[in-house]
Amino acid sequence: MGNKVLMKGNEAIAESAIRAGCRHYFGYPITPQTEVAAYMAKRMPKIGGTFLQAESEIAAINMVYGVAATGRRVMTSSSSPGISLKQEGISYIAGSDLPCLIVNVQRGGPGLGGIQPSQSDYFQATKGGGHGDYRLIVLAPSSVQEMADMTALAFDLADKYLMPVMLLADGTIGQMMEPVELPEAREPQFTEKDWAVTGTKMRRAHHIVNSLYLVPEELEKKNFERFERYARIEREEARFESFMMEDAEYCVVAFGIAARVSKNAVTAARREGLKVGMIRPVTLWPFPSAALAEAAKTVKGFLSVELSMGQMIEDVKLAVSCSRPVSLCRRAGGMIPSPDEVLTKIREMAGGYER
Amino acid sequence: MTVFEKPKSLTDAEFHYCPGCTHGIIHRLVAEAIDALGIEGRAIGVAPVGCAVMAYNYFACDMVEAAHGRAPAVATGIKRSLPENIVFTYQGDGDLASIGMAETVHAATRNENITVIFVNNAIYGMTGGQMAPTSLPGQVTQTSPYGRDVSVAGYPVKVAELLSSLDGPEFIARVAVNNVKNVRNAKKIIEKAFQNQIEGKGFSLVEVVSSCPTNWGMTPDNALKWVEEKMIPYYPLGVFKDRSAGKEEDKA
Amino acid sequence: MTTQILIAGFGGQGILFAGKFLANKGLLEGRQLSWLPSYGPEMRGGTANCSVVLSDEPIGSPIVNKPDVLIVMNLPSLDKYEKAVAPGGSVFVDSTLIERRVARGDVKAFYIPATKLAQQNGIPTLANMILLGKVMRESSFVSYEGIEDAVRSIVSAKHADLYDVNLKAIRLGYEYEA
Numbered sequence: 057m058g059n060k061v062l063m064k065g066n067e068a069i070a071e072s073a074i075r076a077g078c079r080h081y082f083g084y085p086i087t088p089q090t091e092v093a094a095y096m097a098k099r100m101p102k103i104g105g106t107f108l109q110a111e112s113e114i115a116a117i118n119m120v121y122g123v124a125a126t127g128r129r130v131m132t133s134s135s136s137p138g139i140s141l142k143q144e145g146i147s148y149i150a151g152s153d154l155p156c157l158i159v160n161v162q163r164g165g166p167g168l169g170g171i172q173p174s175q176s177d178y179f180q181a182t183k184g185g186g187h188g189d190y191r192l193i194v195l196a197p198s199s200v201q202e203m204a205d206m207t208a209l210a211f212d213l214a215d216k217y218l219m220p221v222m223l224l225a226d227g228t229i230g231q232m233m234e235p236v237e238l239p240e241a242r243e244p245q246f247t248e249k250d251w252a253v254t255g256t257k258m259r260r261a262h263h264i265v266n267s268l269y270l271v272p273e274e275l276e277k278k279n280f281e282r283f284e285r286y287a288r289i290e291r292e293e294a295r296f297e298s299f300m301m302e303d304a305e306y307c308v309v310a311f312g313i314a315a316r317v318s319k320n321a322v323t324a325a326r327r328e329g330l331k332v333g334m335i336r337p338v339t340l341w342p343f344p345s346a347a348l349a350e351a352a353k354t355v356k357g358f359l360s361v362e363l364s365m366g367q368m369i370e371d372v373k374l375a376v377s378c379s380r381p382v383s384l385c386r387r388a389g390g391m392i393p394s395p396d397e398v399l400t401k402i403r404e405m406a407g408g409y410e411r
Numbered sequence: 412m413t414v415f416e417k418p419k420s421l422t423d424a425e426f427h428y429c430p431g432c433t434h435g436i437i438h439r440l441v442a443e444a445i446d447a448l449g450i451e452g453r454a455i456g457v458a459p460v461g462c463a464v465m466a467y468n469y470f471a472c473d474m475v476e477a478a479h480g481r482a483p484a485v486a487t488g489i490k491r492s493l494p495e496n497i498v499f500t501y502q503g504d505g506d507l508a509s510i511g512m513a514e515t516v517h518a519a520t521r522n523e524n525i526t527v528i529f530v531n532n533a534i535y536g537m538t539g540g541q542m543a544p545t546s547l548p549g550q551v552t553q554t555s556p557y558g559r560d561v562s563v564a565g566y567p568v569k570v571a572e573l574l575s576s577l578d579g580p581e582f583i584a585r586v587a588v589n590n591v592k593n594v595r596n597a598k599k600i601i602e603k604a605f606q607n608q609i610e611g612k613g614f615s616l617v618e619v620v621s622s623c624p625t626n627w628g629m630t631p632d633n634a635l636k637w638v639e640e641k642m643i644p645y646y647p648l649g650v651f652k653d654r655s656a657g658k659e660e661d662k663a
Numbered sequence: 664m665t666t667q668i669l670i671a672g673f674g675g676q677g678i679l680f681a682g683k684f685l686a687n688k689g690l691l692e693g694r695q696l697s698w699l700p701s702y703g704p705e706m707r708g709g710t711a712n713c714s715v716v717l718s719d720e721p722i723g724s725p726i727v728n729k730p731d732v733l734i735v736m737n738l739p740s741l742d743k744y745e746k747a748v749a750p751g752g753s754v755f756v757d758s759t760l761i762e763r764r765v766a767r768g769d770v771k772a773f774y775i776p777a778t779k780l781a782q783q784n785g786i787p788t789l790a791n792m793i794l795l796g797k798v799m800r801e802s803s804f805v806s807y808e809g810i811e812d813a814v815r816s817i818v819s820a821k822h823a824d825l826y827d828v829n830l831k832a833i834r835l836g837y838e839y840e841a
Contacts, residue, residue: 062683062690062698062816080492088702106491110484111517118481118514122457122488125475130488148478171702232725233683233698235690253473253489255453255496262422264467266476319723394728 060235065203065225066091068236069133069159070099072207077244078129078157079105082116084138087171088227089161092133113138117145117158124154125265127252129211129244133159135227136177137168139185146220147186151267153251153282155214157207158192159223161230164390172390173227175312176364181224182341182371189279191286193221193293194340196311200234202338208239213293217285224340226363228313228392289342296344297336300326304333306405307351309372310361311337313392318361321398330406340368345375352376357405361385361398381405418442420451424468431624431631434462434530436588437597438469441501441528444602445472448609454497455489457482461503462536480511483518486525497608499526505535508544508568515570520579522613526604529570532621533642540626544568547645552626567645571618575651581613583652587620589638593648600650612655620646665718666804667727670791671744672736672757674711677791680817681734682713684795684829688805688813689717697725710739717804732802734794736760736777753802755794773801773841780835789832796836807837 063071070092073081081096093109100107106123110116116132123130134142139160149156162177164170181194193213195206203225210221248254253263269275297315300322301307310318315336325332335351337344348358357380360369366384373382385401387393417423420442428434445451454472458464460479467474477485482500490498507515507529518525534552535541541554545567549558559567571585582604586597597619604615620642622634629637650656668685672678679700689696699714714727733748734755735741741754741761748754753771759778775797777790799807810833818825 060690062686080488082488108487108491111513114481115484115487115514115517118478118484119488119491121477121481122475122485122490123492124488125485126455126489126492128492130492144478145481152476227702228699228725231700231702233686234722234725235696253455253475254493255455255473256451256471258452262471263473264476265474266467268464268476313725316722317724317726323723392726394726395724396728 059237061238062233063200063236064091064231064233065197065200066161066230067095068200068204068238069207069223070095072204072239073131073157073211074099074103074105075239075241076129076208076211077242078131078211079103079244080123080128080130081106082108082110082119082130082132084110084113084116084134086135086138088163088173088230089133089135089159091230092159113141114144117142117149120156121145121149121152121154124149124156125152125253127249127254131157131159133161135161135163136165136174139177139180143180143186146192147188147190148267149220150186150190150192151188152265153218154220154265155211155218156220157210157214157223158220159225162224162226164388170390171227173313173392174363174388174390175226175314176367176388177224178340178362178364178367181222182343190282191219191341193217193219193289193342194224195221196224196338196340197229198312198315198336199229200232200236203229204236204238217289219285224312226313293339294342294344294346295338296347297338298347299334299336301333301335301351303331304351304354305331305356306333306359306402307355307357308332308334308359308361308398308402309337309348309368310334311340311368314361314363317393317395318398320395321402324395324399325402330402332402332406337368343371343375345371348372348375349377352380355380358382359385359401359405361393361401363387363392418446420445420454420471421469422471426469427465428462429625431622431634432462433532433588433621436594437528437530437619437621438466440588440594440598440601441499442470443598444605447602448605450497450605450609453495454499455493457486457489457498457500459500459502459506461506463501463503463530464537466501480506480509481514482506482511483514483523483525483527487518487521487523490523490525494524497526497605499528499605501528502530503536504529504531504533504543504545508570516574516577519574519614519616520577522579522581524608524611524613526608527614527616528601528604529616529618530621531570531618531646532623533567534623534626536623536626545570547641569646571616571646571651574616579614580616580652581654582607582615582650584616584650585618585620585646585648587638587643587648589620589622589635607655618646620648664804665716665720665722666731667729667749668715668717668732668734668804669712669727669730669744670715670734671710671712671740674709676711676736677788678711678736679713681791681795682715683817684792684813685715685717685805687816688810691809691812691816692805694718695720695722697722699725712740732798732804734798736791736794738763741765755798757790757794759790771801773797775836775839775841777836780839781832784831784835786828786832789828792829792832793836793839796833797839799833800837
């Protein structure tokens with residue numbers, strides 16, 4: 057535990073981003089993620105970085121677009137209603153093949169919704185959100201340690217695949233403190249990229265960062281090229297955690313805070329003699345479909361536990377090709393199921409077993 | 412012998428602009444300013460959504476295409492990342508004064524060290540002639556077919572006057588390109604707007620009163636007359652704010 | 664062993680700060696832990712609560728649904744959370760602010776006039792820490808030894824003067840006999 061410090065999840069994101077060499081942050085205040093901005097406001101001026109409180113989430117994401125176009129690491133963070141406002145910019149960034157990090161510390165919706173934790177932006181994060189054919193790599197941390205680790209990972213993945221990466225957290229993970237070992241600090245990279253706008257210095261043809269293609273054949277080609285990259289990501293980057301799956305007859309599927317709660321329920325179910333395990337998607341896109349399909353060969357049923365009316369369950373059903381029943385344990389609007397509620401659903405799944 | 416040459420800061424791509432459109436002149440003035448100041452190698456332009464959407468093909472410097480109205484935010488990001496580069500936006504009236512008003516005002520009030528070229532031709536050109544935030548009272552457009560009714564559509568936005576009321580911006584001016592004298596002055600003012608950035612002075616915006624013969628339904632000649640007779644009286648030309656000049660006067 | 668602690672009261676009573684003390688104490692002892700505040704627009708005067716979980720194993724849910732230890736600093740909190748306490752658990756009540764007794768017979772109840780003690784000792788804002796002193800006296804999920812380091816880690820360098828008074832408050836509570 058030598059190097060562990062106690063930090064809020066939101067602060068861990070900010071510190072880890074700085075350590076990943078990010079020197080540009082643009083945001084707009086919204087609960088429950090404002091600590092990210094506050095941390096950046098404090099630190100960035102001291103390390104020669106940019107913290108800018110933008111006039112809106114729309115402006116913030118477009119500032120991100122501007123920095124990303126220059127080839128430097130950049131991020132923004134917000135919570136659900138603010139992320140909706142950013143969708144235009146995200147679509148442009150994806151359409152221009154630029155890397156960046158977008159953090160969504162989710163709260164209940166729709167509309168102004170509430171400020172308590174939620175996972176109801178799953179569809180928005182994993183199925184597009186903005187207009188056009190595009191994907192985001194979506195990482196789902198379930199601890200403060202993962203907030204730090206996945207922030208660093210997100211920048212690396214964004215740079216590797218030239219696309220925006222979203223860290224999809226929720227109010228609980230953002231607000232909670234846990235001991236965290238921060239990733240090693242890396243210096244910002246200033247390597248010249250063959251697509252970035254940095255000034256021609258009269259030595260090369262001009263670079264154009266753009267998502268406009270008025271010739272449909274060209275635009276189609278761009279889309280196909282992008283989806284070849286996406287296919288590679290689906291093959292190589294799906295991540296998940298298995299918990300007590302070795303001999304499991306039933307499988308809970310949950311991510312983020314829902315996985316933390318479900319872990320308690322799975323442990324309790326094991327004490328009752330129920331052979332239950334859990335698969336926790338760590339990447340929501342790409343979704344760890346292969347792992348679930350593999351589990352479907354041996355387990356009798358799945359239970360999707362979500363802080364939404366049931367969004368990830370659609371991907372679970374697709375992953376197992378409806379070969380096994382998939383049931384749902386859900387809370388919405390900022391409510392979180394208790395381990396007992398999840399346990400009750402596990403018992404129901406295991407055949408109407410009553411204590 | 413005087414040889415008329417294309418500025419180095421323009422590419423060889425042919426403009427797609429309509430006959431008589433003044434975008435060509437304004438592109439040229441911007442490129443001449445970049446050439447004159449020797450900043451082509453470090454200039455980065457941000458193109459708008461509107462008639463100038465393909466400006467990224469015409470300027471020879473590095474270019475970024477922004478979403479509608481967001482150019483000042485994109486330029487802010489670029490400038491914060493590369494403070495030694497010279498960053499400019501080129502925007503129309505719908506882009507800058509309607510959908511992008513928040514980005515415009517806030518970049519100005521932050522005194523973001525960028526140069527903004529604002530082309531005001533009182534109409535949405537690219538989409539085929541709809542009412543703009545700067546369309547004149549009574550002006551007939553596709554979406555104000557009976558003339559702009561100020562009781563319904565409100566009044567035109569006077570961008571230069573509006574922004575010059577802010578403490579933030581360094582330099583706000585309005586020019587026109589309807590005759591040789593005005594073009595010469597526009598050239599001088601645009602160059603100053605870039606020079607200010609080089610000197611680190613801050614946000615410099617030049618509103619260029621322009622014409623759109625196609626969507627105004629006029630010959631190019633008549634369009635220029637309309638600029639003189641209708642536009643300029645409503646949008647008076649001049650320097651509305653020049654903080655550094657103010658300081659020099661104070662000293663004097 | 665896993666201990667779930669819930670601290671509840673009004674905003675402004677130092678509910679979250681008390682939780683931070685326990686979390687930092689746990690960190691210094693090399694334990695697994697989580698600290699989760701209620702968050703919202705009520706910075707002062709509204710209800711506030713804080714979940715702290717301390718364990719020797721990786722922690723599952725950071726949300727305390729069935730506290731082993733409940734610390735309450737106002738009546739609405741006792742009314743709301745008394746039912747939730749795990750059988751055999753402990754309830755610590757600021758008896759200056761809460762007049763009623765704990766109704767359940769299957770939990771241990773401790774009554775400390777923390778707010779009154781705080782006022783009498785010239786540390787009127789530290790009833791929360793007095794309660795924590797008593798908690799440490801009556802339970803063993805964190806050790807009383809090393810409280811100085813834990814206090815140091817939550818008192819910012821800017822407010823070093825708070826170090827002494829916080830220690831004083833904890834000791835008052837630890838030594839308090841009903």
